[in-house]
Each structure stands twice: as structure tokens, then as C-alpha cells.
Amino acid sequence: MDSPKSKFKTLEIFLLSLAHFVHDVYTAFLSPLLPLLMDKLSLSLTRGGSLAAVMQLPSLINPLLGLLADRVNLKYFVVFAPAFTAIFMSLIGLAPNYLILLFMLFMAGISVAVFHVPAPVLIARMAGSRKGLAMSFFMVGGELARTVGPIIAVTLVAMRGLDGFWPIMFAGIATSGILFWRLRNVDLSIHKSTKNLALSRTFINLKHIFLPLAGIIAARSFMHGVLTTFLPTYIKTQSGNLWLAGLALSVLEAAGVVGVLIAGPLSDFLGRQKTLAISLIGAPVFILLFLESSGIWQFLALIGCGATLLSTTPVMLALVQEHAKESPATANGIFMMLSFVFRSSIVIFIGFLADRLGLHTTYFISALVGMLGIPFLFFLPKKSN
Structure with missing residues (x-):
């Protein structure tokens, strides 16, 4: 039986999921605007990929943020991150050159890091025994943001131009204000353990989780990078239509919302390993079908790509949290670092491949590499300790 403190705290979970939605709307601006930014600044696909990579570079400090979050209350990092991310991401259209754009994205990346490390741990601690369900709610906020974010971006650019959509930042600032007002008296402490485990000790204690997850994340990052970063560019190259390019990304992310809603609760019932297997087998198959089909097919x-590929994160988050008994935030920081580092480095490599082989061939290669993540599933524990 769960204690009263471990009950599912619906209101707080909803507010943090809403914050996740607003925050990630702004981070979703980069991919649909990438073709325009590349044209404006005369960037290659390799440099275009580096824009997404530099935004994820601050993930290198995620374990340190997690270590800090296991010792002090980082509630206000989560509260104010939507405002800071909104400011920097709303200004990218004004960047006069490549270096300034890199700086803006790096600063946004710092804000992304300080939000995404503590927030899932807060969610897990407010979920009781239903961590998969709570992670699905939280991740729906992020996936839904990446669904509407591209539409918002291309609509605003069509209305106001690349350098005129900056006033959208005020929505993020207002969201942080609302969160501050509603959560100022709510205790969102993550962990109050007298055992302050070192970063290395946390990794050693959870290496049976992190090592196979690293293999899964690396393989998944090829599929994730080529779809979420370069899908608008691929569609625009084929059709010449920026609206269609933004719509394709929104369709992908909308399918991800459905996948996330299903995957979290399903993993509570079916098990984390089996749920991940469904996703990792399905995603490469759907990518290959996407390349070889046309029209409605x-x-x-x-839709299949989004539902399978984007549904893995809440399952992996729940897996990490249910095994991280003594240092949940540190464990989440390590997981987020692994995820972001693989994604950021691989997306540059994908851009390098695309410059030389073309995006169509790069998609095909990424789907094949994605299949290499399947064997790592057998090394994951089937149940928590």
C-alpha cells in the first residue's frame, strides 16, 4: 500500500506537465525554421545539424545538476526555465550570423538542462506506484509541444517574417509567472536522504541499467535525429513547401503524443523491456516504409514512426526512477546526459552523411542502425529491485 505522501498528486503533475508543454513549444521552433536559417546564413547540412547539437551541449552538466537536485530544492529552476527558454528561442530569427545563433541556442540549452533534470524526478515522486502513467502525462506535454510548435513557428514566420516573431516570448514568461504563483507554497522537494552518494557511485550502482540503455539510446538517436531534425528539410527539398514541411513534423509529433500516452501505462502493465521492444522493432520498419511509399501510405x-520512436522516453525514465532508490535526480541527470550527448553528436554525423550521400540514403542508413538497439533489450532487468 502507498503511504499518503506517495499518492498520485494530480494537480501538481498537471501543472508540471503544462510547464513541460510551454517550455518545449519553444525548443520545437528550431527544426521547422532550420531551412530558413540555413538559407539566411548560408549554412551546410553539417552546420545545420550542429545547431541542434550545440543546443544539447549543456547536457554535459546534467549529472552535476542531478547531484545538486538530490541535495537542495531546485523547484524554482523548473518554475523559471520556461521564461528563459522562451526568450532565447524567440530571438533566433534575429541572429545576424552563425556564431550569435550558436550562442542563443547554447543559452537556451542551459535552460533546457535545468528544467529537464529535476522535473521528471519531481513527477516520479508525486506519482506513487503509477510512475509510468505520470511519466506519460509529463511526456505528453513535451510531445504535444513538438506537435504544435512547428505550426506556431511557420505561422508566425509567414505572418511576421523570420525576424518578427520574437513577441511570442511573452507566453513563456507568463507561464513562469503562473507557476511561481501556484507553486510558491508547495513542497516539491525531490529527495531527503541522508545518503549523499557520489556521482561515480550512482553510476556504478545503476550500471546494469545505464550500460544497456546507452546502447539503445545510441541506436535510437540515429532514427530520432534524422526524423526530428531533418524531416522539415527533407520534405521541403522534395516539395518546396515550408507549410507541408512543418505539417509533416507536427504529424510525427502528434503520433508521438498517442504513443507516449499508450507506452507509459502499457509498461506499468506489460513491463518496461517488452514495451521498449515493441517501439524499437516498429520504428525502423516504419522509417523504411516512409521512404518507399507515397501519398496516404x-x-x-x-504516423507509425512517431507512435513507435517517440514513445520510448517515458518508459526509460520510469525504468531509471524505479531503480534509483538513493539518488533519483543524479540518476536522471546521468540518463539525460547520455540521451542528449548521443543525440547531439549523432545529429552532426547525420548532417555530415546527408551532405555527402543525400537525405534519402541517410534515412535508410539510420533505420538500419536503429535496429542495432534491439539486442541491448536483453540486458535490461525485467523488474525493479
């Missing part, structure tokens, strides 16, 4: 394949 290509549209349906894209």
Missing part, C-alpha cells in the same frame, strides 16, 4: 508510415 507515406502519411500513415510517418
Whole structure:
């Protein structure tokens, strides 16, 4: 039986999921605007990929943020991150050159890091025994943001131009204000353990989780990078239509919302390992179908890509949290670092491949590499300790 403190705290989970939605709307601006930014600043696909990578570079400090979050209350980091991310991401259209754009994205990346490390741990501690369900709610906020974010971005650019959509930042600032007002008296302490484990000790204690997850994340990052970063560029290259490019990304992310809603609760019932297997087998197949089909079939394949590929994160988060008994935030920081480092480095490599082989061939290669994550599933524990 769960204690009263471990009950599912619906209101707080909803507010933090809402914050996740607003925050990630702004981070979703980069991919649909990438073709325009590349044209404006005369960037290659390799440099275009580096824009997404530099935004994820601050993830290197995620374990340190997690270590800090296990010792002090980082509630206000989560509260104010939507405002800071909104400011920097709303200004990228004004960047006069490549270096200034890199700086803006790096600063946004710092804000992303200080939000995404403590927030899932807060969610897990407010979920009781239903961590998979709570992680699905939280991740729906992020996936839904990446669904509407591209539409918001291309609509605003069509209305106001690349350098005129900056006033959208005020929505993020207002969200942080609302969160501050509603959560100022709410105790969102993450962990109050007298055992302050070292970063290395946390990794050693959870290496049976992190090592196979690293293999899964690396393989998944090829599929994730080529779809979420370069899908608008791929569609625009094929069709010449920026609206269609933004719509394709929104369809992908909308399917991800459905996948996330299903995957978290399903993993509570079926098990984390089996749920991840469904996703990791399905995603490469749907990517290959997307490449070899057209019309409505290509549209349906894209839905399959989103539903399978984007549904793995809440399952992996729940897996980490249910095994991290003594240092949950540190464990989440290590997981987030692994995820972001693989994604940021691989997306540059994907851009390098695309410059030389073309995006179509790069998609094909990424799907094949994605299949290499399947054997790592057998090394994951089937149940928590």
C-alpha cells in the first residue's frame, strides 16, 4: 500500500506537465525554421545539424545538476526555465550570423538542462506506484509541444517574417509567472536522504541499467535525429513547401503524443523491456516504409514512426526512477546526459552523411542502425529491485 505522501498528486503533475508543454513549444521552433536559417546564413547540412547539437551541449552538466537536485530544492529552476527558454528561442530569427545563433541556442540549452533534470524526478515522486502513467502525462506535454510548435513557428514566420516573431516570448514568461504563483507554497522537494552518494557511485550502482540503455539510446538517436531534425528539410527539398514541411513534423509529433500516452501505462502493465521492444522493432520498419511509399501510405508510415520512436522516453525514465532508490535526480541527470550527448553528436554525423550521400540514403542508413538497439533489450532487468 502507498503511504499518503506517495499518492498520485494530480494537480501538481498537471501543472508540471503544462510547464513541460510551454517550455518545449519553444525548443520545437528550431527544426521547422532550420531551412530558413540555413538559407539566411548560408549554412551546410553539417552546420545545420550542429545547431541542434550545440543546443544539447549543456547536457554535459546534467549529472552535476542531478547531484545538486538530490541535495537542495531546485523547484524554482523548473518554475523559471520556461521564461528563459522562451526568450532565447524567440530571438533566433534575429541572429545576424552563425556564431550569435550558436550562442542563443547554447543559452537556451542551459535552460533546457535545468528544467529537464529535476522535473521528471519531481513527477516520479508525486506519482506513487503509477510512475509510468505520470511519466506519460509529463511526456505528453513535451510531445504535444513538438506537435504544435512547428505550426506556431511557420505561422508566425509567414505572418511576421523570420525576424518578427520574437513577441511570442511573452507566453513563456507568463507561464513562469503562473507557476511561481501556484507553486510558491508547495513542497516539491525531490529527495531527503541522508545518503549523499557520489556521482561515480550512482553510476556504478545503476550500471546494469545505464550500460544497456546507452546502447539503445545510441541506436535510437540515429532514427530520432534524422526524423526530428531533418524531416522539415527533407520534405521541403522534395516539395518546396515550408507549410507541408512543418505539417509533416507536427504529424510525427502528434503520433508521438498517442504513443507516449499508450507506452507509459502499457509498461506499468506489460513491463518496461517488452514495451521498449515493441517501439524499437516498429520504428525502423516504419522509417523504411516512409521512404518507399507515397501519398496516404507515406502519411500513415510517418504516423507509425512517431507512435513507435517517440514513445520510448517515458518508459526509460520510469525504468531509471524505479531503480534509483538513493539518488533519483543524479540518476536522471546521468540518463539525460547520455540521451542528449548521443543525440547531439549523432545529429552532426547525420548532417555530415546527408551532405555527402543525400537525405534519402541517410534515412535508410539510420533505420538500419536503429535496429542495432534491439539486442541491448536483453540486458535490461525485467523488474525493479
